[in-house]
Amino acid sequence: MSFEPAISYVPGLSQIPVRGSSINDVHDSVRRVVSGPLPDAKTLDVHIAFENLQKHYSGRKGTVTALRDVSFNVERGEIFGIIGRSGAGKSTLLRAINMLESPSSGRVRVDNIDVGTLDEDALVALRQRIGMIFQHFNLLSAKTVRENVGLPLRVAGVKPKIVQERVDALLELVGLRDKADIYPAKLSGGQKQRVGIARALVHNPEILLCDEATSALDPETTQSILDLLRDINRKLGLTIVLITHDMSVIREICHKVLVLDGGQVVERGEVWEVFGNPQADATRALLRPLLHDLPLDLADRLVADLRGQPGETILKVQFPGNGLPGGVPFAALAALGQGANLLHGGLDRLRGHAQGNLLISVPVQGWNEEQARKTLPAAHIEVLGYVHANT
Amino acid sequence: MSTPILDRYIHALLQTLLMVSVSMAIAIVAGLIIAVVLNATAVDGLYPKPRLNKTLSIVINMFRAIPFIILLVALLPVTRFIVGTTLGTWAAIVPLSANLIPFFARIVQVSLNSVEPGLIEAARAMGCRRWHIVRHVLLPEALPSILGGITVTAIAMIDTSAMAGAVGGGGLGDMAIRYGYERYETQVMFMVIVILIALDSIVQFAGEWLARRTDHKR
Numbered sequence: 001m002s003f004e005p006a007i008s009y010v011p012g013l014s015q016i017p018v019r020g021s022s023i024n025d026v027h028d029s030v031r032r033v034v035s036g037p038l039p040d041a042k043t044l045d046v047h048i049a050f051e052n053l054q055k056h057y058s059g060r061k062g063t064v065t066a067l068r069d070v071s072f073n074v075e076r077g078e079i080f081g082i083i084g085r086s087g088a089g090k091s092t093l094l095r096a097i098n099m100l101e102s103p104s105s106g107r108v109r110v111d112n113i114d115v116g117t118l119d120e121d122a123l124v125a126l127r128q129r130i131g132m133i134f135q136h137f138n139l140l141s142a143k144t145v146r147e148n149v150g151l152p153l154r155v156a157g158v159k160p161k162i163v164q165e166r167v168d169a170l171l172e173l174v175g176l177r178d179k180a181d182i183y184p185a186k187l188s189g190g191q192k193q194r195v196g197i198a199r200a201l202v203h204n205p206e207i208l209l210c211d212e213a214t215s216a217l218d219p220e221t222t223q224s225i226l227d228l229l230r231d232i233n234r235k236l237g238l239t240i241v242l243i244t245h246d247m248s249v250i251r252e253i254c255h256k257v258l259v260l261d262g263g264q265v266v267e268r269g270e271v272w273e274v275f276g277n278p279q280a281d282a283t284r285a286l287l288r289p290l291l292h293d294l295p296l297d298l299a300d301r302l303v304a305d306l307r308g309q310p311g312e313t314i315l316k317v318q319f320p321g322n323g324l325p326g327g328v329p330f331a332a333l334a335a336l337g338q339g340a341n342l343l344h345g346g347l348d349r350l351r352g353h354a355q356g357n358l359l360i361s362v363p364v365q366g367w368n369e370e371q372a373r374k375t376l377p378a379a380h381i382e383v384l385g386y387v388h389a390n391t
Numbered sequence: 392m393s394t395p396i397l398d399r400y401i402h403a404l405l406q407t408l409l410m411v412s413v414s415m416a417i418a419i420v421a422g423l424i425i426a427v428v429l430n431a432t433a434v435d436g437l438y439p440k441p442r443l444n445k446t447l448s449i450v451i452n453m454f455r456a457i458p459f460i461i462l463l464v465a466l467l468p469v470t471r472f473i474v475g476t477t478l479g480t481w482a483a484i485v486p487l488s489a490n491l492i493p494f495f496a497r498i499v500q501v502s503l504n505s506v507e508p509g510l511i512e513a514a515r516a517m518g519c520r521r522w523h524i525v526r527h528v529l530l531p532e533a534l535p536s537i538l539g540g541i542t543v544t545a546i547a548m549i550d551t552s553a554m555a556g557a558v559g560g561g562g563l564g565d566m567a568i569r570y571g572y573e574r575y576e577t578q579v580m581f582m583v584i585v586i587l588i589a590l591d592s593i594v595q596f597a598g599e600w601l602a603r604r605t606d607h608k609r
Contacts, residue, residue: 138513183607
């Protein structure tokens with residue numbers, strides 16, 4: 001659905017100041033100096049590495065395993081989505097990055113540094129490089145919007161004048177300049193999350209963690225927050241790791257997705273791949289609301305055999321996302337058979353890949369399976385059944 | 392009402408105000424510190440120290456179980472050590488604050504515990520040290536509720552201070568007992584009660600007003 005320019009993949013983009021944007025001007029003035037030589041291209045890509053992460057909780061009813069042997073990498077500058085049903089371990093996984101929760105075993109490396117070995121000072125420094133936003137925003141009710149956004153700088157001992165500049169620039173970025181001096185309780189949900197985002201970005205972080213950031217918001221507000229996150233990812237080159245139980249959030253902004261089920265990674269890859277050809281049951285279950293399944297009226301009339309009577313063949317044509325950079329040609333659909341009808345379905349363009357599924361009916365006399373497979377080699381064609389001609 | 396009587400009322404009122412305000416100041420400072428320690432050392436607190444937490448909790452319960460009139464006597468050596476005498480208004484301040492520190496500490500502890508854990512998590516995520524969390528999250532977020540606790544404690548303090556007469560602390564309660572009860576001057580008893588009701592009401596309304604002023608949760 002979203003088209004991502006290639007530039008968001010340039011490693012180290014966050015180090016390049018972008019001209020003409022107010023946020024980046026301030027960015028320069030407070031920018032931390034990256035010390036030491038630049039790492040070589042090979043190590044530069046991996047921003048966050050998870051190595052054999054395990055987490056057990058011991059409760060009254062024995063030990064509960066939240067994560068079992070989770071290993072994967074998040075690359076610099078990408079938007080990485082972690083999805084799973086509630087209790088799948090998403091939250092624990094996300095919190096292992098900034099050590100809000102420490103794993104039972106295994107390691108998380110941020111820029112190749114094992115975060116589990118850091119003392120309090122080093123951890124505070126790490127957390128200043130990792131912003132985080134929350135489902136319920138977690139803004140301080142006793143502080144104004146300005147004080148909320150400025151707090152991370154204030155506790156870090158930044159001079160009030162710089163805090164002021166920085167807060168103004170960020171409120172400008174999230175479009176809340178006029179709300180600076182009111183209390184969060186007076187804001188709408190979307191505005192609260194914008195304050196949360198401003199607060200998370202105030203230290204110029206390299207990573208942004210989003211904990212179900214849009215789950216408490218209505219669809220329209222969700223859209224605007226996702227737009228803002230995508231914008232931040234592009235402009236600032238931030239690596240974003242988000243967790244959600246909503247596949248549409250993944251489809252909307254993520255580059256890569258990881259599906260967690262029962263504390264285990266059951267599927268992982270480019271979003272278009274996973275959406276186009278889901279393998280795990282958990283993935284399919286999560287994708288269900290987005291799939292165009294057979295409508296009930298058709299399902300009721302579906303038969304396995306027409307017994308020689310006139311009728312239509314019902315086809316499910318699935319596009320897994322590879323091989324059709326120019327989209328699905330109308331001519332190819334027409335060539336499925338004389339009198340073919342598009343009944344139901346949808347296509348999404350995910351990062352340049354046409355992905356989705358269509359239900360098509362073809363009169364039985366015009367149906368030629370072999371011909372059809374030749375016409376659309378990039379699609380999986382499945383005959384669901386037949387319906388009798390309209391009576 | 393003749394002037395000497397009026398003077399007596401004013402004198403007693405001032406003694407009560409002195410006892411209550413100094414004891415309150417002590418109880419607030421000590422109670423806040425104890426409450427923060429209790430909150431922070433809890434198993435899921437900022438500095439988990441379960442054994443210290445348990446010990447402190449037991450000591451507080453012990454203090455709360457002792458009736459004030461007994462505390463008054465039991466603390467006489469301490470009072471003599473701190474104030475230099477066991478008689479008078481200042482001497483009453485020691486047992487009075489000792490009696491209400493644990494009470495106030497428990498109230499504040501409840502206020503601190505009810506601060507949403509998400510806020511503490513957010514503060515940790517933004518790079519707050521533990522002291523920053525106490526200073527910028529726990530105390531400010533609990534402030535309206537703490538002000539409510541101060542109100543309740545202050546009124547309890549005014550009540551308790553009536554017993555301070557036992558160590559010559561004076562005040563309104565002492566006046567009511569000595570003139571109203573022991574000398575059968577019902578009118579004095581009645582007047583003192585009216586003053587105490589007025590005092591309690593003023594404290595209650597002021598406390599509620601302050602709590603509302605500082606509450607930005609809605």
